[in-house]
Amino acid sequence: MHKFLDNRNVLGLLFMLPAAALLLMFLTYPLGLGLWLGFTDARIGRAGHWVGLENFESLLGDALARLSLFNTLFYTVVASVVKFMLGLWLAMLLNRSLPCKAFLRAVVLLPFIVPTALSAIAFWWIYDAQFSVVSWAFARMGVIDHYINFLGDPWMARMSVIIANVWRGVPFVAICLLAGLQTISPSLYEAASLDGATEWQKFRYVTLPMLTPIIAVVMTFSVLFTFTDFQLIYVLTRGGPLNATHLMATLSFQRAIPGGNLGEGAALAIAMVPFLLAAILFSYFGLQRRAWQQGGGDK
Amino acid sequence: MTERTEDTRGMDYLESLPRRWVTLYLPLGGFLFVLLFPFYWMTMTSFKPDAELLSRDANPFWIQHPTIAHFEKLLFHTSYPEWMWNTIIVSVVATFVSLIASVFAAYAIERLRFRGSKSVGMAIFLAYLVPPSILFIPLAAIVVELGLFDTRWALMLTYPTFLIPFCTWLLMGYFRSIPYELEECALIDGATRWQILTKIILPLAVPGLISAGIFAFTLSWNEFIYALTFISSSEVKTVPVGVVTELVEGDVYHWGALMAGALLGSLPVAVLYSFFVEYYVAGLTGGVKE
Numbered sequence: 001m002h003k004f005l006d007n008r009n010v011l012g013l014l015f016m017l018p019a020a021a022l023l024l025m026f027l028t029y030p031l032g033l034g035l036w037l038g039f040t041d042a043r044i045g046r047a048g049h050w051v052g053l054e055n056f057e058s059l060l061g062d063a064l065a066r067l068s069l070f071n072t073l074f075y076t077v078v079a080s081v082v083k084f085m086l087g088l089w090l091a092m093l094l095n096r097s098l099p100c101k102a103f104l105r106a107v108v109l110l111p112f113i114v115p116t117a118l119s120a121i122a123f124w125w126i127y128d129a130q131f132s133v134v135s136w137a138f139a140r141m142g143v144i145d146h147y148i149n150f151l152g153d154p155w156m157a158r159m160s161v162i163i164a165n166v167w168r169g170v171p172f173v174a175i176c177l178l179a180g181l182q183t184i185s186p187s188l189y190e191a192a193s194l195d196g197a198t199e200w201q202k203f204r205y206v207t208l209p210m211l212t213p214i215i216a217v218v219m220t221f222s223v224l225f226t227f228t229d230f231q232l233i234y235v236l237t238r239g240g241p242l243n244a245t246h247l248m249a250t251l252s253f254q255r256a257i258p259g260g261n262l263g264e265g266a267a268l269a270i271a272m273v274p275f276l277l278a279a280i281l282f283s284y285f286g287l288q289r290r291a292w293q294q295g296g297g298d299k
Numbered sequence: 300m301t302e303r304t305e306d307t308r309g310m311d312y313l314e315s316l317p318r319r320w321v322t323l324y325l326p327l328g329g330f331l332f333v334l335l336f337p338f339y340w341m342t343m344t345s346f347k348p349d350a351e352l353l354s355r356d357a358n359p360f361w362i363q364h365p366t367i368a369h370f371e372k373l374l375f376h377t378s379y380p381e382w383m384w385n386t387i388i389v390s391v392v393a394t395f396v397s398l399i400a401s402v403f404a405a406y407a408i409e410r411l412r413f414r415g416s417k418s419v420g421m422a423i424f425l426a427y428l429v430p431p432s433i434l435f436i437p438l439a440a441i442v443v444e445l446g447l448f449d450t451r452w453a454l455m456l457t458y459p460t461f462l463i464p465f466c467t468w469l470l471m472g473y474f475r476s477i478p479y480e481l482e483e484c485a486l487i488d489g490a491t492r493w494q495i496l497t498k499i500i501l502p503l504a505v506p507g508l509i510s511a512g513i514f515a516f517t518l519s520w521n522e523f524i525y526a527l528t529f530i531s532s533s534e535v536k537t538v539p540v541g542v543v544t545e546l547v548e549g550d551v552y553h554w555g556a557l558m559a560g561a562l563l564g565s566l567p568v569a570v571l572y573s574f575f576v577e578y579y580v581a582g583l584t585g586g587v588k589e
Contacts, residue, residue: 008411008412008413009413009414011407011411011413011492012407012411012412012413012414012416013413015403015404015406015407015411016403016404016407016408016413016419017403018399018400018403018404019400019401019403019404019423019463019467020404022396022400022456022459022460022463023426023459023460023463023464025441026438026441026456026457026459026460027426027429027434027460029437029441030434030437030438030440030441031429031434031437033437033440033441034433034434034436034437037436037437037440042440086330089326090327090330093323093326093327093330094327096323098323098327102576104327104331105576105580106572106573106576107331107334107335108330108331108334109572109576109579109580109583110334110335110338110569110572111334111337113517113521113568113569113572113579114338114521114565114568114569115520115521115523115538115539115564115565115568116521116523116539117521117523117539117540117542117543118538118539118542118560118561118564118565119337119561119565121542121543121557121558121560121561122337122338122340122341122558122561123337125340125344125554125557125558126337126340128554131352131353131355131359131554133340133359133360136355136359167333167334167337170330170334171334172583175580175583175584176583176584179580179584224428224430225430227430228430228431228432228433229432230432230523230524231523231524231539234523234527234543235543249432249433249524252432252436253432253435253524253528256436256439257436257439257528262436262439262440265436266436266437269432269433269434269436270433272432272433273433276428276430280428
């Protein structure tokens with residue numbers, strides 16, 4: 001018995017058991033089941049029948065599904081780009097010598113750790129059509145003469161949810177990039193200064209290349225979270241006005257759970273996968289190339 | 300990391316004070332203002348009487364007549380305390396289940412190096428990239444089939460699906476940093492694998508365990524889509540879902556109570572986080588750096 005347990009293959013299997021059981025049951029199996037559901041006409045409480053590509057065909061012809069794809073891409077691209085730029089800027093500010101640096105860093109991360117659904121409610125109140133504090137402040141300053149309809153107009157609503165998403169995502173990007181900045185040796189900057197590099201050149205030719213691997217990973221996660229975002233939209237607009245903020249995740253929820261059409265919801269979820277894979281592969285290969293350029297070995 | 304601040308930018312003293320204000324303090328102040336304003340606003344709103352909330356004339360940034368009526372309403376006239384209790388119990392159980400499963404898995408992958416451990420490690424990382432919003436539909440079907448629909452078990456058993464991959468990945472990194480020699484010595488002295496794990500590896504990996512635990516706890520506390528889909532009765536809801544679905548009924552929004560609910564629901568994670576900031580940041584950046 002003892003001998004048997006000393007075998008690393010047996011013991012390894014035994015140690016893997018709890019994690020493997022949970023993940024196979026609630027991750028791998030549902031992934032497969034989701035794929036299957038996407039090709040059936042399953043409804044809540046009724047097992048589905050195989051319908052082939054019917055769900056995907058109807059989604060292609062569905063103007064709302066196409067709009068949700070556009071919304072998702074727009075939301076992801078704009079929010080990710082803004083998050084990256086602001087996050088990098090904030091990280092570089094926090095990397096300078098500052099009083100109470102540890103405290104500042106802790107405070108900056110707050111938007112990321114509180115429940116998104118709850119901070120989204122705060123944004124909902126800030127965006128209120130009649131009592132928005134932002135409108136109040138602008139009106140007092142004389143910038144606007146009537147209150148802004150943040151969530152009532154399609155493009156305004158798209159921008160408003162993007163701002164809320166950026167607010168939540170910037171701390172994550174900034175803190176991760178800050179960790180990357182702290183690993184860059186100061187001697188590189190000293191050498192660059194001695195060679196007469198300007199601030200911009202130091203940023204362009206020292207900071208950016210040294211940071212690329214971490215940027216790739218952080219942005220992959222950021223894109224992944226943004227593309228599959230659900231709760232922010234669900235709380236702020238439920239996809240409105242005129243479905244202008246419906247993302248693929250919220251539409252898939254609406255079709256599957258309140259709508260009861262599991263098959264179509266699952267098909268929408270499957271339709272998200274190629275985009276996610278593309279984002280992951282893009283950053284993975286971007287990352288590898290940079291590692292090689294910096295003289296790092298192949299893994 | 301903080302000790303190094305002195306020499307990271309050794310030439311900062313060359314910068315004139317006005318320039319420092321424009322390039323550093325002003326933008327930083329702007330960031331802090333925007334990032335913290337929603338919290339300030341939540342707090343202000345939750346202590347304001349309704350009359351003040353709905354008046355356009357009063358200065359909205361301050362409270363004239365603070366009141367705790369919204370908190371009273373929340374705690375004694377809604378199911379809020381139950382939601383709080385559900386969130387706590389679900390988060391604690393999910394976190395502990397995930398931590399235990401992850402410790403064994405990470406140790407097996409990183410140290411036992413059984414046949415196929417490399418690919419299992421890779422699979423764990425890939426599992427980490429599967430977003431809940433593409434899993435919730437089939438998971439809902441499974442939860443119904445298992446008879447777990449509308450119970451806390453549905454959440455306690457599904458949360459580990461996104462916690463275990465993260466915790467395992469993080470702990471693998473920690474275990475890797477513990478020298479092999481320690482284990483070899485113990486093996487030569489006749490220790491069993493179980494003794495090695497509990498007496499040598501775990502005590503050395505305590506910071507990693509705390510990081511993973513804090514991270515897992517905040518992730519479970521913040522989880523929304525599974526809790527929204529798998530739960531329908533008010534008495535088993537979690538705080539985020541309860542506040543969003545039950546306090547937002549009707550045409551008249553009770554902003555005071557909503558903000559009080561958001562504030563109370565955010566406080567536990569914020570307080571916990573403030574005690575373990577360093578561990579949390581280590582977990583966050585550790586997960587990204589690997």
